[in-house]
Amino acid sequence: MTMLRVEDVTKVFDVRRRTLMGGPAKKLRAVDGVTLEIGSGETIGLVGESGCGKSTLGRLVVQLLEPTSGRVMLDGVEHELDNPEFRRSVQIVFQDPYTSLPPRMNVGSIIAEPLRTHDVVAESDLPDRVRELLADARPKADMARALPHELSGGQRQRVSIARALAVEPDIIVADEAVSALDVSVQAQILNLMKDLQASRGLAFLFISHDLGVVRYMSDRIAVMYLGRIVELGATESLVEEPLHTHTRALLSAVPSISAKTRPITIRSEPPNPVDPPSGCAFHPRCPIAQPICSSERPELHEWLDGRWAACHFALESGSEVENEVKTGEG
Numbered sequence: 526m527t528m529l530r531v532e533d534v535t536k537v538f539d540v541r542r543r544t545l546m547g548g549p550a551k552k553l554r555a556v557d558g559v560t561l562e563i564g565s566g567e568t569i570g571l572v573g574e575s576g577c578g579k580s581t582l583g584r585l586v587v588q589l590l591e592p593t594s595g596r597v598m599l600d601g602v603e604h605e606l607d608n609p610e611f612r613r614s615v616q617i618v619f620q621d622p623y624t625s626l627p628p629r630m631n632v633g634s635i636i637a638e639p640l641r642t643h644d645v646v647a648e649s650d651l652p653d654r655v656r657e658l659l660a661d662a663r664p665k666a667d668m669a670r671a672l673p674h675e676l677s678g679g680q681r682q683r684v685s686i687a688r689a690l691a692v693e694p695d696i697i698v699a700d701e702a703v704s705a706l707d708v709s710v711q712a713q714i715l716n717l718m719k720d721l722q723a724s725r726g727l728a729f730l731f732i733s734h735d736l737g738v739v740r741y742m743s744d745r746i747a748v749m750y751l752g753r754i755v756e757l758g759a760t761e762s763l764v765e766e767p768l769h770t771h772t773r774a775l776l777s778a779v780p781s782i783s784a785k786t787r788p789i790t791i792r793s794e795p796p797n798p799v800d801p802p803s804g805c806a807f808h809p810r811c812p813i814a815q816p817i818c819s820s821e822r823p824e825l826h827e828w829l830d831g832r833w834a835a836c837h838f839a840l841e842s843g844s845e846v847e848n849e850v851k852t853g854e855g
Contacts, residue, residue: 534595570743622681633669
């Protein structure tokens with residue numbers, strides 16, 4: 526069952542050149558016509574290069590940003606910005622738990638604040654509820670009186686998770702929630718999220734650049750490039766047989782992610798997002814680009830059952846890329 530639907534959402538920012546005279550404003554389409562659904566208890570992994578728009582999309586999902594166009598709907602209903610019901614249902618865990626926690630509030634006050642704001646429990650029950658939430662986040666010690674700077678990165682992220690759980694949400698957006706942590710601590714936090722999902726029926730939008738982590742966490746993966754979703758599908762199917770060349774390039778950069786994926790060479794650097802290429806935005810870097818790729822933008826299309834890709838040659842791209850790799854090796 527679809528719980529949250531992002532429908533044709535676009536976010537445009539005005540960007541001005543840093544010159545002495547200022548210069549005219551240009552438009553940056555950070556998110557460009559994205560449609561995505563998250564089901565009850567499902568984890569969608571959102572991956573892509575830095576600057577592709579995945580964190581902006583996450584902020585649009587939790588309504589920290591207002592879309593330029595399109596809709597964000599919860600259970601089929603579009604809520605106004607700052608709607609309390611929506612705020613309770615959709616929460617976010619940020620990448621940096623140090624800057625996202627108020628430095629002058631102790632842990633108990635940080636977790637109690639959303640309980641008070643949304644009137645979740647009576648004032649007399651706040652201490653017990655805070656202790657329960659901290660227990661759910663599994664800290665190694667009682668942290669209620671500690672200030673954020675007294676905690677490690679992993680402990681701070683556990684506090685962030687406890688704060689997100691306080692209002693009993695249905696969906697949590699985890700925006701690079703483990704990227705700033707040591708590998709061993711990452712594993713603990715990921716397992717904590719999985720256990721909370723199983724016990725509470727949570728859905729996650731899990732944003733990360735780490736494909737290994739995304740593969741472990743996700744039921745489906747969406748791949749973004751320059752503000753658009755270029756591939757979407759079930760995790761194992763997408764990882765083992767990607768349809769889009771950009772997805773193949775991301776996978777080939779992590780050899781351990783799939784033994785079937787051979788390294789491929791991507792041309793040039795990512796384009797300027799303020800002045801994106803015509804047609805398929807990936808075509809200047811694509812090893813199998815054809816003339817149509819520079820003139821006609823491919824739409825996200827279901828090429829196989831549950832497998833979507835925005836590529837003119839999605840079904841042929843695998844063999845074409847392999848031929849390109851072999852030619853380059855020779």
